[in-house]
Amino acid sequence: MTAAPLIEVRGLKKYFPVRGGVFSRVGAWVKAVDDVSFDVGRREVFALVGESGCGKTTAGRTLLRLMEPTAGQVRFDGASVFDLGKRELRLLRRRMQLIFQDPYSSLNPRMTVGGIIGEPLRVHGLATSKELDARVGALLEQVGLAPEYRTRYPHEFSGGQRQRIGIARALALGPDFIVCDEAVSALDVSIQAQILNLLQDLQESLDLSYLFISHDLNVVQHLADRVGVMYLGRLVETARTEDLFREPLHPYTQALLSANPVPDPGLDLEPQVLPGEVPSPLAPPTGCHFHPRCRNATERCARETPPLREQPGDTLRQVACHLYDEEH
């Protein structure tokens, strides 16, 4: 990457208060996203992977400022997203969009498809009412649906079609950056492939950048340029997709990859089974969050939190593990 990245996330934190007891005092904090930093380059697909509850969705929503962050910085094309006023933020919303996991709850059941896709154009004053129908029709065609579907309601469509409608809505404002939050996880495998191909085609033809949030490693391997692995609110490893899948460095990444089903009956891999459960985010382990389940854990891992460090000779390869400190 030569040019400055489109998105720079630095030290992003999002803590949720846990209230309880008399007068709803804040008893504890859930550190859903804890000091996460990464970049998304222009025309790049950066994937965030991890199991459910690791904070990847919260990270995506917070960097779009759909939730207020606890701390940290996000720069979008140089502009500091968290410092923008209401009006500037509204202008920036045209450039960054979101695609949802659940195609059922993501479309307002009381609005027509035309109303749903046309709304962003209308509220931003980007189309007159005369142009609106044509613009909506063009967007529907862009995602592979007939323009006549404009007048129908969401419940008349299948999951895959509804996901296409959601994509058309996200494209309406002509964004540069889209957060795809588990965008294909709720779909049948055959439909997943269609939607993935659509997302890939759109990314290439419209020069989009994606933050692709997923727990499905096969999907990520297919689509992403780079991958970040999250565990209990922290980023434990980032790498180019092919490097990560060829040689995972962090013990958690290794375990995650070994547990991934590969559609090849001839392949006989021994999955690495992690001992224990994911700890409660209310009381995460000290030091490295992964140490109670890590086969390489030392006494230092329980004491000291390993920072995300660049690996020698590769600026795009970062890992947060004490194992790789000695190699300096």
Added chain:
Amino acid sequence: MSARPQTYFGRVWAELRTQQRAVWGLRIVVTLAVVALFADFIASDKPLYMQLEGLTYFPLFREYGVQLGWMRWQPELLNADFAALNRVADRALWPPIPYASTAVDLTGEVFAIPSAQHWLGTDALGRDVAAGMVHGTRVSLTIGLVVVAIQASIGILLGGVAGYYGGWVDVALSRIFELMLGIPTFFLIITVAAIFPPSIYVIMAILGLTGWVGIARFIRGEFLKVRSQDFVTAARSLGVSDARVMFRHILPNAVAPVLVSMAFGVASAILLESGLSFLGIGVPQHLVTWGSILAESRASTFAWWLAVFPGAAIFVTVTAYNLLGDGLRDALDPKLDVH
């Protein structure tokens, strides 16, 4: 796709129609609305049409024109007694009940028992009870609808704001809701009615301004539920304004349960107004309402028709709205969808 109706309210309507009681409730409500709307043409002391000395008049219609200031009475009809003129008229077409609800007639037909002439009898001032009942429908329905409209406006606004913004806004508004619940409405009304001159508008204002808490809490709960759905997040990420998100995206998905409390609200407003009229508070003397007819029976217990007819009307109306509300609640509840 499916053979079922397409829109959400189409489905609710189909569900509602399967319930006998709700359908009857709706029929009665619609009938009452028609009676209220056309009260002047059902009971009036002016004929719809009268031919007198070769000239044709439409006194009932002209009365509207005069009231609106668009017309004047023909000089010969000014202060005319149409009942007397009827004897010399060539032809006349009268409303089914040829009396005004307020027409005092002390010439001998006081406390007339129900007969062919006065279907539901007359009261102590010789006023026709049937005419009073018809015009009372209008008062009752107006009060019910206006009160619920005020309640719904306040309730939706405050409940919506509390549910949408959450946090300290919600805490503050919820305390206000609880405070309002603690106010004894009936005694507040009696107090306020004692201060202000008797007026149906004052009654509507008090009932409307005090009874919105139920709707507000309903709406708050629905907003809390709906605002966490993805399409609301989508709207916000598209830069849609808070007001538009609230009213265009959340409200249409949250309003259905409120219809139920609105139906019950109409019933309770009608009942309250009748109670106040019965006690002789709030509604001016000259205005005939169901409650005020009922109140007359207190002093004249022998005149059973003064108690039975308005009592039955109140009973039927309140029951009809409650049945409708009940049916709506069932129709809106997908868990009860057995069909």
